[in-house]
Amino acid sequence: MTGEPDPITVPFGIPALEAATPAPKLSAAQVLIITGMSGAGRTRAAAVLEDLDWYVVDNLPAEMLVHLVGMMNRGAPGVGVKRLAAVVDARGREFFTDLAQVLTTLRASGIEYRILFLDASDEVLVRRFEAVRRPHPLQGKGRVLDGIAAERALLADLRERTDVLIDTSDLNVHDLAREVRAAVAGTTEDALRINIVSFGFKYGIPLDADHVVDVRFLANPYWVTELRHLTGQDAPVRDYVLGLPGARLFVERYVAALEPVLAGYLKEEKRYVTIAVGCTGGKHRSVAISNAIAGELRALGQQVTVAARDLGKE
Known part of the structure; x- marks a missing residue:
C-alpha cells in the first residue's frame, strides 16, 4: 500500500435482524470479525491484532466460531484467550452461508462482537494484484476485475452489517496499522x-x-x-x-x-x-x-x- 495517508473510517449500524434480539451487556470474550476485499489488507490487519495479543484465526468455519467463543467464556483448559479475531474471506464461501445465523446466535448469547471491513477501490485492488502477480481468488478463468466483482457481490450483505469500514486505497501499511488500532481502541491497551x-x-x-x-x-x-x-x-x-x-x-x-x-x-x-x-x-x-x-x-x-x-x- 502506498500513498499519503487519507484514512476513511465509516461506522455502520447493526442490521435490524441483529437489533431485534436484545443483547445482554456482560460478555467475557471480545470478538472481532475481520473481512473485506482480497488485497485490501486483511493479512496486515490480522498481524496488527496479533501484536496486540488478540488470538487470530484465519478462515475458521462459521459453526466453529460459536464453539470457540463458548470455550473462551467457560475458561476451558488451554483456552486462556479473551480477545478473538476471526478472519473471514472469499476462500471460505461456505462460511458466508452460515455466518448470518452465527452472528445472531452470538448476539443472543450476549457475546460482544464487531465487524471490521477492509475495502479499496477496484483500480487499487487491480494494481495490487498485478504487483504481486497473483490471481484473484474468485477470478477463475476470467480477469482480475471479474474476481473483484464476484467478491463484492459475495460480501455485500456482510458489508451492510459492518461496524467499522476502513478504505485502504490511500493507506500504506503503517497508516493501516494505525487505523486498525483506532478501530479497537478502548478494548486493547495501546502501549509500547x-x-x-x-x-x-x-x-x-x-x-x-x-x-x-x-x-x-x-x-x-x-x-x-x-x-x-x-x-x-x-x-x-x-x-x-x-x-x-x-x-x-x-x-x-x-x-x-x-x-x-x-x-x-x-x-x-x-x-x-x-x-x-x-x-x-x-x-x-x-x-x-x-x-x-x-x-x-x-x-x-x-x-x-x-x-x-x-x-x-x-
Whole structure:
C-alpha cells in the first residue's frame, strides 16, 4: 500500500435482524470479525491484532466460531484467550452461508462482537494484484476485475452489517496499522512494551538491543570487598551505585532523552523496544541502573520488564 495517508473510517449500524434480539451487556470474550476485499489488507490487519495479543484465526468455519467463543467464556483448559479475531474471506464461501445465523446466535448469547471491513477501490485492488502477480481468488478463468466483482457481490450483505469500514486505497501499511488500532481502541491497551536487559560487555552485547547504554563510567562495586559477592539487585550495591557522583543524574537525563524516542516509536508502529544496559560483568552496575531506569519509566506510565542476562555467570 502506498500513498499519503487519507484514512476513511465509516461506522455502520447493526442490521435490524441483529437489533431485534436484545443483547445482554456482560460478555467475557471480545470478538472481532475481520473481512473485506482480497488485497485490501486483511493479512496486515490480522498481524496488527496479533501484536496486540488478540488470538487470530484465519478462515475458521462459521459453526466453529460459536464453539470457540463458548470455550473462551467457560475458561476451558488451554483456552486462556479473551480477545478473538476471526478472519473471514472469499476462500471460505461456505462460511458466508452460515455466518448470518452465527452472528445472531452470538448476539443472543450476549457475546460482544464487531465487524471490521477492509475495502479499496477496484483500480487499487487491480494494481495490487498485478504487483504481486497473483490471481484473484474468485477470478477463475476470467480477469482480475471479474474476481473483484464476484467478491463484492459475495460480501455485500456482510458489508451492510459492518461496524467499522476502513478504505485502504490511500493507506500504506503503517497508516493501516494505525487505523486498525483506532478501530479497537478502548478494548486493547495501546502501549509500547519496553524490555530492559542488563549485560556484561565481556559476554557480548545482546543481539536484539535497540539501545545500548554503557555504565562503565561508574566506579565498579566489584572492587569493594563487602559488595563483591552481592549483585545490583541487593540494596547495598544498589545504594552504592546510585549514590555515585552522576549516577542518578544520568538515569534522569537518559529517561528524559528517551521520551521523544518512545513517542516516535509509537507513531511509527514500533511496539517493542529493548534497552541493553552494560557494565563489565553484568552483575553490579548494569543491574542497579537497569532497575533505576525501569522505575523512572514506570513512573511515566510505560510498560517495562527487566531481565539480568549475565547475573549468574562467573
